[in-house]
Amino acid sequence: MRVLGVDPGLTRCGLGVVDGRPGKAVMVAVGVVRTPSGAEPGARLLYLEQEVQAWLERYDPEVVAIERVFADVNVASVMTTAHATAVALLAAARRGLPVVFHTPTEVKAAVTGSGRADKAQVTAMVTRILGLDTPPKPADAADALALAICHSWRGAQTARLTALAEAARR
């Protein structure tokens, strides 16, 4: 299952593509889209949209996994994160791709075994799982890969359980 993981943000948006099945994951691509905080909000969203669309065309994932954002101390940053989320949602919907959301806790638990792991632990486990020579940087890139790993594992399990349930029903 090929997954595009999106760590949404307007200043930095992490993107990571992973081919995964439970216990296995191979990195296809990783990167970060940056837009200058001084630019017009609409222009920033437009640029991010073009980049996400280019990634979808280039890597052709089956599903897009986005980090679910909750309220933060910083209201302004939650808003721009939500705007970036909407851009990824729109780009995926335009290609008819399903979108799934995972909370940071789910992602941490999936890759480290603990929902309370810190950023360094997540990066270390992502590096190990994907067999990378160097840790992905910045943290947004590692987070996007962690999301993609998390969903490729969970998604495959969910698909298998659904198949088992369907088989049992026959």
Added chain:
Amino acid sequence: MRVLGVDPGLTRCGLGVVDGRPGKAVMVAVGVVRTPSGAEPGARLLYLEQEVQAWLERYDPEVVAIERVFADVNVASVMTTAHATAVALLAAARRGLPVVFHTPTEVKAAVTGSGRADKAQVTAMVTRILGLDTPPKPADAADALALAICHSWRGAQTARLTALAEAARR
């Protein structure tokens, strides 16, 4: 100055087009875009985007005024509102249109004289200012018109002040 006012929301998004100059405002169009809360988030955003784009093409405003949303008690509703805001921002940016944000307090003060006016007062003043036979409904539609009135008045004043300042500099 022709303004498209947007009261952002995913369940109901108010849209109102007004031709205005300080003290004067004429309604061009008003409406509400609704998307079913049970539908896929991406599909809802895509539908809203198509509607906003259709309004921009049909009414050709010079500027888009969007209500600035702050944190709410209901985090989920703030998120979908932010997603709808992003859709309007993107649609405006695609046409090269400027986008301005006004807070609910600014809008209330502009149309009623009080930043603490309630919804009924805002609707009553919008109805009177635009010389409408019946009050616009639902509240999202009235809010979108109030936003457009607010910006057409403030925007025109800002433009006049800028012109005066430039004239004085010569």
